[in-house]
Amino acid sequence: MWNPAQWAGLIPNGLGHVKPNHYGEMLHAVWQNRAELPYAWRILNDGVCDGCALGTTGMRDFTMDGVHLCTVRLNLLPLNTMGPLNMRVTEDVGTLRKLRSDELRDLGRLPYPMVRRRGEAGFQRVSWDAALDTAAERIRETDPKRVAFYLTSRGITNEVYYVAQKVARFLGTNNVDNSSRVCHAPSTTGLKQALGVAASTCSYSDWIGSDLIVFIGSDVPNNQPVTTKYLYYAKQKGTKVAVINPFREPGLERYWVPSVFDTRLADAFFQIHTGGDIAFQMVGRLTPPPPTG
Numbered sequence: 580m581w582n583p584a585q586w587a588g589l590i591p592n593g594l595g596h597v598k599p600n601h602y603g604e605m606l607h608a609v610w611q612n613r614a615e616l617p618y619a620w621r622i623l624n625d626g627v628c629d630g631c632a633l634g635t636t637g638m639r640d641f642t643m644d645g646v647h648l649c650t651v652r653l654n655l656l657p658l659n660t661m662g663p664l665n666m667r668v669t670e671d672v673g674t675l676r677k678l679r680s681d682e683l684r685d686l687g688r689l690p691y692p693m694v695r696r697r698g699e700a701g702f703q704r705v706s707w708d709a710a711l712d713t714a715a716e717r718i719r720e721t722d723p724k725r726v727a728f729y730l731t732s733r734g735i736t737n738e739v740y741y742v743a744q745k746v747a748r749f750l751g752t753n754n755v756d757n758s759s760r761v762c763h764a765p766s767t768t769g770l771k772q773a774l775g776v777a778a779s780t781c782s783y784s785d786w787i788g789s790d791l792i793v794f795i796g797s798d799v800p801n802n803q804p805v806t807t808k809y810l811y812y813a814k815q816k817g818t819k820v821a822v823i824n825p826f827r828e829p830g831l832e833r834y835w836v837p838s839v840f841d842t843r844l845a846d847a848f849f850q851i852h853t854g855g856d857i858a859f860q861m862v863g864r865l866t867p868p869p870p871t872g
């Protein structure tokens with residue numbers, strides 16, 4: 580439903596802004612995945628998204644009826660559709676060391692196990708049996724207390740995490756960690772101290788129909804872009820949005836949701852100094868509520 584009162588302007592597609600430029604990025608994604616377009620389409624339609632914790636089933640979710648898709652997911656698609664890397668580039672790690680991380684990623688996916696032994700210039704291909712035997716031998720000869728599993732936070736699913744921690748415990752260690760934990764440890768601690776619960780206590784569907792949503796130090800348009808669509812629906816129902824942040828995050832002031840329009844999100848922005856949230860809370864407590872009636 581169009582509501583011009585919520586429009587931030589008449590210029591479409593984020594023109595003149597750094598991002599988002601959805602249609603341009605969609606075309607770019609088609610170009611990047613051109614060698615495997617049917618496969619890419621199947622991933623989007625039948626797969627889950629490994630881009631952020633919001634979560635999808637295909638291109639749908641359980642909060643709204645419309646399409647759930649963002650450019651973060653499109654940008655990650657080539658990681659699934661890209662071909663194998665040319666093994667010759669791994670023969671000398673000196674060459675690899677000169678590449679930036681995005682250049683390394685663009686080399687292609689790892690097609691098989693590789694080993695680089697001490698003193699060797701680069702990696703050699705080995706069979707799966709040899710790779711598993713090497714890992715098993717090292718694990719067997721190590722005290723389980725000194726064995727640790729560290730998992731990436733992207734590109735693998737909850738089922739893989741589940742199996743990994745089971746395997747770790749089967750091998751006698753509970754040293755299991757992943758890069759998401761590093762990312763979420765501060766918010767987990769903050770939530771526990773502020774609310775007494777270390778995880779969220781409501782669902783995204785609760786946003787739609789609430790009176791007020793307050794974002795504290797949060798940047799959802801960049802981290803979970805589809806939440807801006809939930810916010811749009813919430814605002815359609817009269818929700819007010821307040822943001823407390825040291826940086827006046829442009830995506831929280833307005834966002835161009837492709838299926839609607841350039842949308843105002845924050846109704847009030849409180850730009851506090853870094854470390855000034857305590858003072859902000861104190862002012863909030865000391866300020867008497869406005870007179871009613």
Ligand code: SF4
Pocket residue numbers: 628629630631632633634635647648649650651652802803804805806
């Ligand atoms: S917001 Fe984007 S990255 Fe996150 S789950 Fe949805 S499509 Fe994936």
